[in-house]
Amino acid sequence: MAVVVAAPGMASAKDTAGAIPTRRLPKEELVNTHKTHLQKQDNSPNAPRPVKQPAMSGAYPASIKSIRDLEIIPLSELRAETHHRGKGIIVKAASPPFVGAGAVSIVEDEFGNADKLAIYNQADSSILSGVPEGCVVAVKEPYYKNNGAANDFMICVDHPSDVILLRFTDPIIPEPLRLGPLLKTADDWKNAADRAFIEKDFPTAVFCYTEALEASEDAAFKAPIHTKRAGVNLILGRYDSAKADAMASRSGGPQDWKAYYNAGRAAYGLCNYTESNTLLTTALDLNPTNTNIQKEHARCQARLREEETGDYDFPAMLASLSPHSVHLxxxxxxxxxxxxxxxxxxxxxxxxxxxxxxxxxxxxxxxxxxxxxxxxxxxxxxxxxxxxxxxxxxxxxxxxxxxxxxxxxxxxxxxxxxxxxxxxxxxxxxxxxxxxxxxxxxxxxxxxxxxxxxxxxxxxxxxxxxxxxxxxxxxxxxxxxxxxxxxxxxxxxxxxxxxxxxxxxxxxxxxxxxxxxxxxxxxxGFECGCALCVGEKRSPEAMLAKRKELLAAVEKLCNKKLPGRELIPDAKIRSVDRLAKQLEDAHEQDVYEGLPRLTLVYPCNWLVAAHRGRKNHGKVVKYCLKVLRNFGFKVPDETEVWDPREIYTNSGNATLMTVHVVAAIRTLAEAYEALGHKEMAERCIEAAEFGYTLVTGFKNDLATLDR
The missing domain is CATH 3.90.1410.10 (set domain protein methyltransferase, domain 1)
Known part of the structure; x- marks a missing residue:
């Protein structure tokens, strides 16, 4: 029997939980190891970025406290395998980030202590998806965990709101970490933001425009900055912020059309079409000849008509889909x-x-x-x-x-x-x-x-x-x-x-x-209370076991496959038919009256396909009707006159609709046609087309259905 042996000097995570590590890796070693990882980092813009999905067994709540209401502690007081409730840390990034499933940086506090910080689940639109070297961040109620090796720990931030990027002038930053503003004036920050925008570094552009706004008290200066930040936020899909910026850019003059236009586009991005329409209408009133406003306003009107009427051009929607375009x-x-x-x-x-x-x-x-x-x-x-x-x-x-x-x-x-x-x-x-x-x-x-x-x-x-x-x-x-x-x-x-x-x-x-x-x-976490499940629970365990046994026998005999166009030997058909009859008898009449009999669906479908291959159309009709009955639909014996078009409205409230129902009705039409019952065949086609509409969402050619 194999045993797991702890590395020398390394206690298990469970044994060290709650304790301050006796030894942490020094900053120099952390930085050198980090550099080797950075050299292997794939910086290709098209490289897929892995995602760290949380394991629910290790769930813990996000912090809902402000960093200013927490006790700020040094890195040296972090305890292993501990969520530090009521506490926070403020650290500066001492390295570029290694970006994988998260962004890992070496950080240091005001006392010169260093450690690893792993930030997960940040949007690409945020600077925190890869904290630049020199930036200062606050981590609220940090989780400190062993990283799998002796003396190797890291601060793990799973909840994106548990880490805050601090402005360089934030008074909460300790003096040893304080750099002061990197740029002196609001114009400097605006120019830096404009350069970042040209370079398509949109998160940095937002950050710099924010600093420009904070550095100025001039309303005339701020208005165009809000407009620019609104535009960048629209690109990033940050529609709430874009709308707020757009409305903040208003000056009370005729040029406010752009504010309402951008706010309307942001509301549209949030699918708030009523609000979008109001904003775009105002923009159009201010600038009636602007073709961009006209186009967006017309698009919004189309969405409002869909919300009101439910009228859609489904074939056109289907035609517009492609592997690279599925968002309609x-x-x-x-x-x-x-x-x-x-x-x-x-x-x-x-x-x-x-x-x-x-x-x-x-x-x-x-x-x-x-x-x-x-x-x-x-x-x-x-x-x-x-x-x-x-x-x-x-x-x-x-x-x-x-x-x-x-x-x-x-x-x-x-x-x-x-x-x-x-x-x-x-x-x-x-x-x-x-x-x-x-x-x-x-x-x-x-x-x-x-x-x-x-x-x-x-x-x-x-x-x-x-x-x-x-x-x-x-x-x-x-x-x-x-x-x-x-x-x-x-x-x-x-x-x-x-x-x-x-x-x-x-x-x-x-x-x-x-x-x-x-x-x-x-x-x-629930038990189904539908008519089928409630009804079937009335069936004794012995009958359930018998149905399982018979179904397993059919599936083994048929290899869980349906016949194609090949001829199936009579002996095999008779064997399946015999088992199907036994299975049918194993369904109690008082339990299954008006309910689906799902264990019979596969054997009856198999018999439909087998008799179809032999062109035994009378048998095809018989077993197609059984398939429909076994999905809970009310159908007659094969000799009775009936209207298949009424199957959806005259069958009660315990039917189970699937594409297999459509296939059975279509095959039934084929059999009726071969038997010379043209009117019945036409009615079946109408019923199948109706059912296919339910399956696919809109009217489609039955020929597309897999036979």
Missing amino acids: DRGSFLRNTRIAASAHHGRGLFATRDLRAGDVVFVEKATLMPNQYEPARASAALYALMVRQLCDNPSLAGAVLGLYGGAEYTERRSGGEGTTVDGVSVVDVFLVEGIRTKNCFSAPRSTLEDTRPSLPEGRLAKGLWVHASHMNHSCVANTMRSFLGDVLISRATRDIKEGEEIFQQYVPVQTLVDLRNKQFKDGW
Whole structure:
């Protein structure tokens, strides 16, 4: 048996927790080691930057105190594996930063003590994403941890709001660290900012424009500086700051059109189209012939029409998508729904009017979604974007931080998340990660493309749609969602009454009730109370075990695959048919009346494909009807006359809508056509096209569906 042996002179992190290290590496050794890392640093502007996602097991709250209310301590008083509550440190960067998943610098305090400072989760728009040498920072309630080797420690800053870049003239800076202003006049700072802007060093430009504003009392000087800083903040996507700067640049004259124009663009960037329209209208009144204002005003008007009417050109939206462009310029249509307390779990979405099957329930542009369709990176990309946007645009905090973050973090909330302290918004990265895992959706570039066989597997992005996140789960949901880039489309799969709660499937529904409820319990902390899950719990454990055994036998016999166009031997078809009948008999009539029978979906689909390959159209009809019945839809025997177009409205409230339902109806049309029942075939095509609209979000050619 292998054993782990501690290095000589090195105690475990657990043993040294709370103690002041007996020895720390001297500054010279720290700097020399740091230089070797800097030599290996990849400074390519296109190099992907890794993201440090937080482990919830090590969660700790962000500081909500001002640095001026904390006891400032020297680096020598930092204790290993300790969060120093009520205390803070002020240090100067004594080296350039090594930038990887975070930015690591060597820092020193006023007494000459040196240590490593690792800053994570800073937006690229912030200087703190790579603190320049000579800058002074304050770390609030620092976390000091062992870095994996003897005498090797570092100050670890996970929450971006726990570190503050101090202005050079800030009186809180100790005298030995005080450099005084690097530049003497406001004009000097303005010129430095202009140079940084030309060099596209936008974070430095913002910093220098800020120093110029602080160094001057002249309102006439400040107004154009606010205009310039507003422009840089627009480039950086810091729309809250851009709007504030734009409004601060007003002088009361006709040139104020630019202030309202920039403020309107910032409000547009935040998807606040009503406010944007008001600001742009004012800009247009002041400068009616300006084509840029006219263009932005017209664009804003288009978003307002979408919010009001829900009228979208979905085919044009699809055509505009590309691997490099998935963020659609569209408004969100939410008028058919409202957020209210739910009898199921916390809050939910409710219909504000009667909706018919097929109606658009809502259309929502993602609050946050990176253009990252590699599953291994998508979660980290969304987490990083959430943190950045909450730092850059604090006005998002109310909507995003109000979402459920998981039971494990509910009690840890301080209540100060999203508030402004020391000029920055408090961002708790562990809360953000909890919200991401409980509320994000996996989204293909388009759901239409996702039904095609040529789409590469695993091409899913992760996004956050705040309005949709309020929907509760049901395995037999009354809506279905689809995606076009960063736009989510929700359609009613059956009639919904005004005031009725609207449900969605959080994830594709697993066949077996025990497995799917374990998934819900582990992932979201609830047990599903939908009609299907409640009904299936009435079935004895022995019957559940029998269904599992029979399904496993079918899957083993068929190798978990559906037949193609090849001829399947009669003997194998008879064997699958026999097992399917046994499985059907294992579903109690009193339990499954009007409910889906999900364990029967795969064997019946297999039999559809097998008989289709033999052109046995009567059997295809029989088993297609069984597939529909096993998804909970009300269908007749194969000899009865019925109207497939009514399947979505006459089947009750426990149907499970999927693309497989559409495929079954389309195959049914093919079989009816071959049997000479042309009218039935046409009705099936209409029903399949309707269902395909539910699946893909808008009307599409059924020929695109994977056969």
